């Protein structure tokens with residue numbers, strides 16, 4: 001089975017994130033980069049599928065040179081090889097362009113199943129999986145908290161407000177996962193040492209038959225017009241228990257759709 | 260790492276204390292594990308004193324118990340310095356978990372790797388390196404820890420192809436967990452022709468009749484680490500369980516201790532760093548007289564001094580580790596690192612508690628735990644006095 005897991009490097013959520021004033025894109029240089037948290041679940045799931053069905057896990061990353069650190073980490077967790085799409089022409093691409101560029105690479109390298117996190121902690125579009133599936137003409141199984149593969153069939157549980165849907169499709173397919181689908185492993189030192197020797201294929205736009213005019217900041221379909229710093233966090237609501245505390249807490253939780 | 264070229268000219272690397280990419284990746288991984296998995300559990304473990312079997316299993320899965328051993332024995336193919344880095348990152352968050360790893364590897368498994376026969380290594384290392392089984396080393400006795408040779412009462416006699424062991428060992432780490440499978444003990448096995456007492460090391464697979472552990476000690480710190488008194492009463496093990504040469508037990512143990520001191524130094528540096536991390540966070544957030552307490556120079560300088568001590572102690576243990584990795588004698592450097600970092604760990608813990616005010620005296624705050632956990636570092640694996648004796652001796656005094 002040829003499993004491709006899409007991994008994005010994002011600024012560490014523990015650090016303060018900033019937009020660059022010159023072109024209103026995310027400042028990726030000044031902060032530590034980490035693997036987008038949901039992608040760690042995607043990596044874990046891809047490794048579990050490989051362990052259960054044999055095959056190979058390829059990491060696919062589009063991002064600047066620095067993203068190589070995240071690729072290395074995914075390889076140290078146990079992925080077999082990686083493709084790093086890196087080109088200055090890609091800087092500032094929006095989700096439409098990203099999905100175009102990544103689909104071109106996926107066409108080139110082939111896949112039975114593509115797994116990715118359901119959104120990234122930086123841009124939070126949550127649309128890449130759907131766009132990839134559409135561009136590649138394969139089924140999309142979104143928001144999975146459980147994945148099973150049986151021959152040419154893939155079954156997932158898709159989380160919803162009311163519980164979950166059981167979804168089934170035939171391979172090849174694109175799957176986006178939510179957290180709690182699994183517990184991502186920490187790489188072992190053996191894995192870390194092995195990662196050094198695993199192949200990382202670096203591709204520029206030309207290598208992947210990507211039309212440079214269709215990617216990058218200038219051709220983006222969306223534009224960040226302005227930005228302001230997030231307001232300080234608002235004061236929370238304090239519920240005083242005057243005999244009806246439980247009731248009020250329940251109402252609050254219901255209003256937030258927690259219960 | 261950059262090539263040794265500066266201005267197009269090849270130069271010799273004179274000093275390089277950067278971690279290589281793999282060790283840095285390991286350090287980061289353990290840092291993340293400690294922050295995400297250990298930290299939320301630390302206060303509860305400290306309170307209950309329960310041994311954290313699940314954390315040990317997870318650390319086993321990450322290969323931490325196998326770091327310094329070759330892959331052929333189930334290890335990770337790393338080195339002792341990699342182990343030190345892992346211990347430091349764990350101790351930044353929790354000393355009990357860190358000492359469990361330290362004792363299991365450097366006291367429990369390392370002597371087998373160093374002095375065991377091929378057969379002993381094949382039998383024991385895969386289990387110990389995976390963390391599925393823990394090993395312990397019983398040297399200290401009620402009659403003495405610093406003067407081990409003089410205080411030793413435990414005897415082992417060879418009878419009918421078996422060692423029959425009698426005696427008591429005190430304060431033995433990892434001796435009484437459900438997954439402890441091996442306790443190596445030192446014992447008197449006779450007298451040398453010189454009239455000196457012959458001390459040997461013998462491997463005791465446990466559980467076993469004639470081997471018993473007392474209930475856990477009630478300790479000041481290291482609550483979730485397992486520390487037991489051991490009693491051996493006509494405890495029999497096969498003759499081939501002798502570890503290393505007969506009469507070599509003590510000398511061998513002393514050389515294991517040199518390495519162990521570097522690991523304890525790493526643990527102490529971790530604790531000192533943990534005190535610093537907590538103090539920076541708290542000082543920025545705690546307000547007094549209308550400003551964060553970090554804005555008082557009295558507090559900021561305390562924190563600056565904590566950083567200086569931690570930084571210096573880390574350099575001391577890196578230096579000792581560097582000599583160890585090169586296979587050079589490092590008795591002096593290991594003693595310096597152990598002495599200095601354990602003493603500054605105690606100082607940093609005291610200062611961190613001070614910065615936290617009354618909250619620092621409350622057990623649920625990490626610094627209160629660090630304060631209680633720090634003191635033993637000046638005692639275990641050679642007291643501060645013993646380190647000074649060693650350093651003085653190295654200086655020819």
Ligand SMILES: Cc1cc2nc3c(=O)[nH]c(=O)nc-3n(C[C@H](O)[C@H](O)[C@H](O)COP(=O)(O)OP(=O)(O)OC[C@H]3O[C@@H](n4cnc5c(N)ncnc54)[C@H](O)[C@@H]3O)c2cc1C
Nearest residue numbers: 396397398399403404405430431432638639640641642644
């Ligand atoms: C939590 C914990 C875990 C431990 N784990 C282990 C373990 O796994 N295995 C093991 O074998 N041991 C273990 N120990 C024992 C530890 O190594 C000893 O406690 C330590 O070596 C000190 O020995 P002692 O307690 O007998 O003190 P003593 O040797 O009686 O020392 C008492 C005091 O006298 C000082 N002193 C002694 N001799 C001299 C001298 N010549 N000059 C100046 N001062 C001197 C000492 O420095 C100390 O201050 C552990 C101890 C603790 C508390």
